[in-house]
Amino acid sequence: MDMDADIVIVGGGLNGPALALALAQGGLKVAVVDARPSLLRAEAGFDGRAYALAIASKRLLEVIGVWPRLQAKVQPILKIKASDGVAGQGPAP
Numbered sequence: 001m002d003m004d005a006d007i008v009i010v011g012g013g014l015n016g017p018a019l020a021l022a023l024a025q026g027g028l029k030v031a032v033v034d035a036r037p038s039l040l041r042a043e044a045g046f047d048g049r050a051y052a053l054a055i056a057s058k059r060l061l062e063v064i065g066v067w068p069r070l071q072a073k074v075q076p077i078l079k080i081k082a083s084d085g086v087a088g089q090g091p092a093p
Contacts, residue, residue, distance in 0.1 A: 005031040022064050
């Protein structure tokens with residue numbers, strides 16, 4: 001398959017598509033490639049990850065027009081406790 005792009009972004013996680021959209025809105029032709037097909041990420045068995053977004057990330061999503069589609073599905077973090085430990089062994093003292 002032949003494809004022309006001004007920019008190729010490797011990584012279809014959270015940041016790759018956001019950057020691709022911002023660049024495309026600026027008039028660039030962008031391609032996003034990822035090792036995992038996008039259909040696999042959309043399947044019901046995918047482990048829909050949770051993300052904590054900083055205010056700057058929220059502002060970027062507002063600027064590129066994505067935030068309104070996410071807004072009803074998000075909630076603020078009002079309290080957080082971080083701990084250190086080994087997987088399967090619980091938090092370290």
